[in-house]
Amino acid sequence: MTTVEQPVDVLLSDGTTVQLRPICPADGPGIVAMHSRFSERTRYLRYFSPYPRIPDRDLQRFVNVDHRDREAFVVLVGDRIVAVGRYERLGPQAPEAEVAFVVEDAYQGRGIGSVLLEHLADTAGRNDIANFVAEVLPANGAMLRVFSDFGYQVQRQFADGVVHLTFPIAPTDATLEVQRGREHRTEARSIARLLAPRGVAVYGASATGQGVGAAVLGHLRDGGYPGTVIPVHPSAATVAGLPAYSSASDAGVPVDLAVVAVPPETAREVVADAAAAGAHGLVVISAGFAEAGGEGAAMQRALVRAAHAAGMRVVGPNCLGVANTDPAVRLNATLAPRLPVPGRVGIFSQSGAFGVALLAEADRRGLGLSSFVSAGNRADVSGNDLLQYWQDDPGTDVIMLYLETFGNPRKFARLARRIGRDKPVVALASPARPPGVGDAAGPDEVAVGALFAHSGVIRVDTVAELLDVGVLLAHQPLPAGSRVGVVGNSSALTGLAATACAAQGLTVARGYPRDVGPRAGAAEFAAALAETGADDEVDALVVVFAPPLPGQLTDTEADFTTALPSAFAAGKPAVATLLVGRAPAGVPAYPSVEEAVRALARVAVYADWLRRPAGLPPELPRVDREAAHAALRPEALDPVGLLAAYGIDVVESVPARSAVEAVDAAARLGFPVALKAAAPGLRHRLDLGAVRLDLPDAATVHRTYAEMAAVFGAAVLVQPMVPPGVACVVELVEDPAFGPVVGFGLGGVATELLGDQAWRAVPLTDLDAAELVDEPRAAPLLRGHRGAAPVDRAALADLLLRVGRLADEQPRVRALTLNPVLARPDGISVLHATVRIGSAVPRPDTGPRRL
DSSP states (O other), X not given: OOOOOOOEEEEOTTSOEEEEEEOOGGGHHHHHHHHHHSOHHHXXXXXXXXXXXXXXXXXXXXXXXXSSSEEEEEEEETTEEEEEEEEXXXXXXXXXXXXXXXXXXXXXXXXXXXXXXXXXXXXXXXXXXXXXXXXXXXXXHHHHHHXXXXXXXXXXXXXXXXXXXXXXXXXXXXXXXXXXXXXXXXXXXXHHHHHSOSXXXXXXXXXXXXXXXXXXXXXXXXXXXXXXXXXXXXXXXXXXXXXXXXXXXXXXXXXXXXXXXXXXXXXXXXXXXXXXXXXXXXXXXXOXXXXXXXXXXXXXXXXXXXXXXXXXXXXXXXXXXXXEOOTTTOEEEESOSSOOOEEEEEEEESOHHHHHHHHHHHHHHTOOEXXXXXXXXXXXXXXXXXXXXXXHOTTOSEEEEEESOOSSHHHHHHHHHHHTTTSOEEEEEOSOOOOOBSSSOOOOHHHHXXXXXXXXXXXXXXXXXXXXXXXXXXXXXXXXXXXXXXXXXXXXXXXXXXXXXXXXXXXXXXXXXXXXXXXXXXXXXXXXXXXXXXXXXOSEXXXXXXXXXXXXXXXXXXXXXXXXXXXXXXXXXXXXXXXXXXXXXXXXXXXXXXXXXXXXXXXXXXXXXXXSOOOXXXXXXXXXXXXXXXXXXXXXXXXXXXXXXXXXXBOOOEEESSHHHHHHHHHHHOSSEEEEESSGGGTTOGGGTOEEEEEOSHHHHHHHHHHHHHHHXXXXXXXXXXXXXXXXXXXXXXXXXXXXXXEEEEOSHHHHHHTXXXXXXXXXXXXXXXXXHHOSTTGGGGTTGGGOOOOOHHHXXXXXXXXXXXXXXXXXXXXXEXXXXXXXXXXXXXXXXXXXXXXXXXXXXXXXXXX
């Protein structure tokens, strides 16, 4: 019998939440009650007969399953079962199982069938079932569509008035695409319901006008929100000049959103009241939950569980609130008294306090806001949910994120790579880097920045830089390249700008910097800017203004801001630093040259990423997932067999603990051989004498073993000699921001000390693998440095793709190191491999959909 999974919350196609869990014997009455609510048509389509009631014998079989050969899941809305799905294996150890499910009439057409199918197929696959079979009446078009729309290769036969379906249930690219498309739509809809409510109920607003609840209520009332604002108060008739009610449902108007500012111990009562009023979501401003300790964490879990059971999503707790500046919505359900002007930038902030400051600074800079969400403790709604929403939101062109932690890093990386192709994503991520899983340190700060860039995310380090980049993206086109034309009226400033460009990886275009001189007036400045904008050798402009000396120019000539439109006429991005005057609205102006250039450089890197093709995960021969699963069985873990299942051959290595064992192993492998100290940190340390090569005979092996044992201990490894090559290192680690990442570098102590490794997030494309091989600073050694023969870099890229595929498909593999990998003109040899296995708990962003 397998371990029964815990209940999970899932989203339906309309954005509401339900719970899915394995069936249990106590569900008998719930199943009978659900059956009684079925229409005659639903009963007939499911059971092929009227089936007016469930006989006791059938009921006992329905609710008692072994969770291996027979499994069933129920879907609950609150405490009521509204759907059930099951599979039953067709005979002992058979690779096929019959699948069936039924959904209560009131909940049909909301995606429950596809969710059940995902979870049933996942569980069946883990129990060695390869195919599902189903029998469906031709009139049951909805059920037939559930199977056909999932991406499975379905075989159909019609016989005896029934459609017989057979299909393999192993995940494929097609089924994964369907699943993620549904995930995107359901998560986006669940957020859309929060940000465009027809009515808002506010719980916890005092009649005295004091406290956070009253503050949010005032901001809602005064912000121009056209819907109904309902203060919920146990005794007051009015709050803040608005009619108050003891229950939200007493108002008699639609309520889509509930803002909660009550003590944590009474929050669950609010959930019940909001659910009775038909609310779709909660924004919990209240503090005192998980951030306050264990008791608060328990109350937070209970709050989210109750909300999900009622079909609602939760923003917070301990959050700032949500806002939407759409003229048709004008929602300010936040603690910020003033929102930025309406615009096309969506902002997500995990921190409430930081969110207030961020909104205020965005307002000061004139950065237009489309919508804003502060997630606080992020008990439910997260930055990933907002990415899903903003991807399709026609009112948002730029996405800005402040992230303290990554709840589902693999999903974040996947979404960013997809969404970044359409809309720029700017992220201020916490500089704290929790260690990766395993012995490897993982990517350093520089490598983390590169990982963000290769995922299409513009990573910044400070609040100021977040807004610097946001203002540039909101008001300027992307640069077509990295060539910069620097124009100014001060040789010192233009020289400083040119130096800053070089430091940020930008190229100062030929003929620049251009200094028009301190006596140039606004008209001359405008002409120089127009000429630079029309220059085909220039992709972007950096404009610097210094104040003229007193009396040098007339006031009209010295108004350099009138020259700025000339910088933007050619449709190329421009940044400005004005030491005098104030830039017109919409012009990205920065207090220093360095800040202006840095923002431009960040955007140029993103534009370069957009121009590069995305690449594709290639087909890999010699991949056997069944053999990989067998190698990972708890009773017989076989790391070498696991690697072999992905086409990665490791040179045979025989352990020995005495001279006799070493000689015997050498004789079996064939001379010459290599002896290596067995400790993982010494296996490649030729410089310490821990590796001895080309031992030609038994006597030499015996003598060498004695020498090594005296220094490094009795345990050694014996390997056959392979042709020499350039030593490389391949690693797989779990990164806290990206999930599984694959690293590549050249071997050697110097390389290790310098951290000269390149990293990419899983899954790898063909272009990712090729770039990984060429990215380390020591990569010229692979291309034939100083007359050496170039190595087979295609073989290295193939190895990286196989490691990436292994990481993508086997979540139990938490860390992997191949060191050394010898690269030669005729191929590669993997000399040693270390694999670290974790628990069988599914990795986030793998398996069927769940919140």
